[in-house]
Amino acid sequence: MTVAVVLYTSDLRVHDHPPLRAALDGAQEVVPLFVRDPAVDRAGFAAANRLAFLADCLVDLDRALGERGGRLVVRKGDTVSEVRALVRQTEADEVHLAGGVTAFARAREERLRKVLEEDGCRLYVHDGVVDVVPPGDVTPQGSDHFAVFTPYYRRWAGEPLRTPLSAPREVRVPTGVRSERMPRRSGIADVSPGLAAGGESEGRKRLASWLTAHGDAYEQRHDDLAGDVTSRLSPYLHFGAVSALEAVQRARKRGGAGAEAFVRQLCWRDFHRQVLAARPGAAGADYRPRHDRWRRGAGAEADLAAWREGRTGYPVVDAAMRQLAHEGWMHNRGRLLTASFLTKTLYIDWREGARHFLDLLVDGDVANNQLNWQWVAGTGTDSRPHRVLNPVLQGKRYDPDGVYVRRWVPELAGLGAPAVHEPWRLSGLDRAAYDYPDPLIGLSDGLERFRRGRGTS
Structure with a gap:
């Protein structure tokens, strides 16, 4: 045999x-x-x-x-x-x-x-x-990888894809091959209480139900923090419990603007993988050095701890960090906000944030985690490396009714929008009624510190 x-x-x-x-x-x-x-x-x-x-x-x-x-x-x-x-x-x-x-x-x-x-x-x-289009299959003239997403996406989207393979009908395994006992979730400590169930059967059901229920709305609502119409497929893609290629093929078969927006997000995954394949050092070193003078010392450590614990004083940032702790997952818009706040408002090294995310994220993937952090920090492939996201404006835009904030920051449950995004503006007894910290730093002060540190002011 x-x-x-x-x-x-x-x-x-x-x-x-x-x-x-x-x-x-x-x-x-x-x-x-x-x-x-x-x-x-x-x-x-x-x-x-x-x-x-x-x-x-x-x-x-x-x-x-x-x-x-x-x-x-x-x-x-x-x-x-x-x-x-x-x-x-x-x-x-x-x-x-x-x-x-x-x-x-x-x-x-x-x-x-x-x-x-x-x-x-x-x-x-x-x-x-693991990929839709393998690293190296799509390259620009004169380079081994694309450093900018949009031209990569144009080429990637036109690549012919193979037909997904069906599952085999029979798998014959030789007798006498020993195996360790199958691991069980119940034997693992310190798991986030809201962690989703894993496995191919769960992932395939999730893909099918999401395409039916939310696929059409994805383009318009994928940044809606409270509505949460994202697919939540990233953990299944990370472990390969769902084929990224099959997900693209099924979305394209469904068609529509929502499906194409979803496919574009899957392209980002391949984009980061082809960058890392060409530049493996980018997992820990700046892809494009900006000569940052990241903050160090006791003050930076205290701010980093507050960020990790979801007590920065900026409600939408804290809500996202608490979602991460509870679910081992975070909404895509929340990832952008929390990363921008750490690297550009608190001016703390992106590697500190990336390490914390890898400690908790169920979809913690080296290529996507590290290179997304670099993109936000401005040391990666972003063509606007010095952009800073304002957490107050972002909260009002993507959580206009404050539902997401109140879900994860129960101290502010009694506040309506827009006050829930700026509780420090309350005065006297109204402010004293809420056991919630004041902001670690004013946004304008943080912006000025970032510009000085990066040498752009």
């Missing part, structure tokens, strides 16, 4: 899965494998919310494979060592996995290729599994 191994990483599904299909086409038996690598923990990416969501995804993947006669094999240890041991045990001829863009993923692929070649086993790295 010929055997192939499918190494699952951030592609935890059975639908539209090129590595699984290729393995089944080329071998009589297949071992679907996921390795819980301690190197991920050491790198600081083993956040509780993602571990809990991952556990859901693995349980669901094991169930889906079981319905097809197979199962998921889970191992713990160094990924390369565990794959090699499994290849030797099963005498596998091939290993298939989805291509990655981070420095960690690229190094893992190279190590795998080297050790498998020594054992006479071939490694197949499949592009277009």
Whole structure:
């Protein structure tokens, strides 16, 4: 019996899965494998919310494979060592996995290729599994990647896409292959109480129901903080429980302005991935240095703590930070507001904010998290690097009735709009009635400090 191994990483599904299909086409038996690598923990990416969501995804993947006669094999240890041991045990001829863009993923692929070649086993790295358009497929003349989104989007939108693959009918796994016990969410501490359920079945249901209920309204309402008509698919995309390519194809089939606006957001995901693939150092270093003199010391630390805890004195900022803590997720407009406030009003290094987001976000993805933070901070690909978002005006525009603020900042539940966005303007007993802090800094003072620090004033 010929055997192939499918190494699952951030592609935890059975639908539209090129590595699984290729393995089944080329071998009589297949071992679907996921390795819980301690190197991920050491790198600081083993956040509780993602571990809990991952556990859901693995349980669901094991169930889906079981319905097809197979199962998921889970191992713990160094990924390369565990794959090699499994290849030797099963005498596998091939290993298939989805291509990655981070420095960690690229190094893992190279190590795998080297050790498998020594054992006479071939490694197949499949592009277009996690992305819609793989990094490097769309490039400008004279460069290895696009540094500006709009021209990238024009090219990306015209790329021919493959047809999504159906789930296999049968998966035969060799007997005698041991597996660790499947992880469970219940065994993980410090999980955000409002964290969504993970898994391919949940993600596919969410995609279908969202396209029907909110797809048409997405263009007009995707910034509506209280209405929250965003798809909330980002965690499922991050873990590959939903195929980004299939999501694009289904949205385009539905058609309309809302569907196209949704597709454009998925393009942003590919855009950041192709930037990181070309410039892996951008995960921690400025893509475009601005020679910032970021604030340090006790004052900056106190402001950073207030920002993390949702007590900056700016209600819409605090509401978004508290949503993050409760759900392990934050509305897209909230992400822009909180990041702008930290980097440009408080003038604190974007890496501090990116680290906190990675500590909590269930969709905490290196490419999208780090490069979105750089975009807002003005050290990334934004063509207007010095723009500053005013949280008061943004709150009034995207939460005009104050519903979002009152939902997450209950101290202000008794205030109506527009006062709920500027409670410090109340006087006397009216102000004393609300146990809510005054702003950390005036917006004009923060703007002037930012301009001085960046040297634009």
